[in-house]
Amino acid sequence: MRTKLVRPTASEDARIARGVAADPDAAPDLSEPVEGIVRRPGRPLKADRKVSVTLRLDRDVVERFKATGAGWQTRINAALKRAKSG
Template structure:
């Protein structure tokens, strides 16, 4: 007696139908060093003086002014405060 085999599509793929491994493919590929993945975008050297995360309240006018200067407004605000401290020391 014959057994009924389930109608399952095969998983075999003709190697000639595989996508081309071009430069774009390798740009998006995950990089590994041994068994550990290398995280992208983490290759920057650490700053000599790290910034401190804290919660502080500023008047709305000050925040609005710096936000209107566009992207990087927090760094500009930090630069203004550093300049103030430099002049007072």
């Protein structure tokens, strides 16, 4: 069941704000941007990043590369590079 939001009056809002400011456990004011604190997760981005694509290959080709173990997609990429330059 939805209830209607009742907004506080200006005086109630001011009283709430004073209470929050006086509370030592209240979260810090982050309305201003904090430079250098927020880090991007993960590794640094490489200059020559790869592009994610969807590619349909013949079953026997995929099975052959998968049979070689982990890194089979990297080996497909290497084979395509050799074919491009050859």
